[in-house]
Amino acid sequence: MAEHVAILGGGTGGTVLANDLADRLDAEIDAGDVEVTLINDDPDHVYKPVWLYVPFGQREPPDGRRPLRELVDDRIDLTIDRVTGIDADAKELALRDGPGSLAYDHLVVATGSTLAPAEIPGLAEAGHDYYSESGALALRDELLSMTEGHLVLSVIGTPHMCPAAPLEFVFMADDWLRERGLRDEVDVTYTYPINRVHGNPHIGEWAEPIMEERDIDTETFFNAESVDPDAKTITSMEGTELDYDLLAAIPPHRGVDAVDEAGLGDRGWVDVDKHTLEAERADDVYALGDAATTGVPKAGSVAHYQAGVVAERLASEVRGRPATATYDGKTLCFIETGMDAASFVEFDYENAPSPAPASEKLHWSKLAYNESYWLTARGLL
Ligand SMILES: Cc1cc2nc3c(=O)[nH]c(=O)nc-3n(C[C@H](O)[C@H](O)[C@H](O)COP(=O)(O)OP(=O)(O)OC[C@H]3O[C@@H](n4cnc5c(N)ncnc54)[C@H](O)[C@@H]3O)c2cc1C
Structure with a gap:
């Protein structure tokens, strides 16, 4: 048998x-x-x-x-x-x-x-995400019509898929808004549950100055507890309340x-x-x-x-x-740092990540990988 x-x-x-x-x-x-x-x-x-x-x-x-x-x-x-x-x-x-x-x-x-937005009261009604097909489409509609106000990216659940993707989103949003002449009208805030902007301290240390330079506000030690879709606020367990006009959230995962x-x-x-x-x-x-x-x-x-x-x-x-x-x-990961530049990290259990200087070449490498992924899945690459 x-x-x-x-x-x-x-x-x-x-x-x-x-x-x-x-x-x-x-x-x-x-x-x-x-x-x-x-x-x-x-x-x-x-x-x-x-x-x-x-x-x-x-x-x-x-x-x-x-x-x-x-x-x-x-x-x-x-x-x-x-x-x-x-x-x-x-x-x-x-x-x-x-x-x-x-x-x-x-x-x-x-x-x-699997995404579990229902674990945070109000999140399913109020929050948008790009961690699902429907969420990404809804976020696109909201982002396209946003000409002013406060964009909040809140990392709610950890662990979550692709720990770099929330950083990538705010870096891309910043660049995208600048290209459209809207950055002065839109404030951008990034929240993270622990005392830095990323779970890995080396990636956090690399990302923080980039955020500062680009006027991306950060709220660390922000563990979202609830969202009020009517008042458009997100509140953390630590007692911080943030107003938002558009909330892009990374929902809890399971x-x-x-x-x-x-x-x-x-x-x-x-x-x-x-x-x-x-x-x-x-x-x-x-x-x-x-x-x-x-x-x-x-x-x-x-x-x-x-x-x-x-x-x-x-x-x-x-x-x-x-x-x-x-x-x-x-682990290997390209990290978009804007609409046309990216960094790259490679690490393992013994060796810590050291993000490469951002370049257009790395951005195109990421896009090329995305295209060739179908060969990878077939086992050809
Ligand atoms: C926005 C975003 C950006 C990302 N960017 C990157 C990136 O740049 N680089 C990177 O390395 N990773 C990235 N990731 C993460 C990456 O997509 C996941 O880590 C990867 O897909 C995990 O692979 P997996 O095989 O474990 O699970 P998945 O690819 O999610 O596959 C799980 C499969 O199991 C099926 N399944 C689940 N439960 C059952 C069941 N009970 N019965 C039958 N079938 C079931 C599902 O339908 C699915 O097909 C990103 C993720 C997101 C959301």
Whole structure:
């Protein structure tokens, strides 16, 4: 009987992993000894970094969507369904639509992040975000009609996807407003929950002077507690109240309920060993990308590198050999510093980030990467 690998989630990490396994285990799959199933609740694969550009009219949400079947190797069984339960003892997945459950020998959880704006009273009605397709489109409409007032970018929940994206948004908004001759009429404020403007102290130290130079006000130690859509105020647990005309918020994030219900972790994030990516609370389960609690940013580059490690380990396991590949915390990120310049950081568990001087070349490198992403997802880059 074939050994069955089930990958739960066909985003960046799950898709790269499926294609990597199809390549690595081609002989075993062709011989019928190994079967790989990728389960995703959307027939499309979604590339979220495109959403950063939507509010500024530079991209449309469909630019970040492709049919998953076109990206995934034919040797992978693709199931479009939602997993509603994980039984890590019986090694079975419950599917919302499918007939019966799906048995596995090895499970990889790659379910990504989910937005939870309802955790902050008033946020869903009042706040806009670019962390979803609909949010990015709504923010674009608001931003286009804004000619004066106060734009507040509030990072509400941490951890959140792409820790650099809130900095990128205010740097881009500042530049975009200047280009349109509106910057003197629009005040920009950035709020962050801890005592600096970014979770990583090195990136925070780099970003703070840029904000100061560009008159981007900052409110640190600002943990949003509630939003009043009528009064247009956002209030923090620390007792600060800010008036806004347009609120762009990074809502609280969580993973999927099935992870908590299976006892694999909390808030939908799977507890894993940060080097092997093995689940700490179940056997034969890995987690990667946003769903895994490794302490590194929730970023596509992380999901990509982790997928390579998990693929190597699974290939060893199905061949009855010791799994030796480990993840070293490698993270790579371009950071837009305006509409036509970007910086770049690369770091891991041992080495801290040191942002590169911003340049137009790095900005074009980021845009080029966004275009070539579809080859990355296919496993070709
Ligand atoms: C605005 C924005 C900008 C970003 N910019 C960057 C950037 O510049 N660089 C970078 O590295 N990262 C960036 N990111 C972060 C990056 O998109 C994520 O970290 C990455 O997508 C995580 O990959 P993943 O595979 O863990 O999860 P995802 O890509 O989110 O995939 C998870 C998949 O699982 C599916 N799923 C979830 N639950 C279930 C279920 N129960 N049953 C079936 N399917 C399920 C989902 O539908 C989804 O397809 C950005 C994110 C945002 C929002």
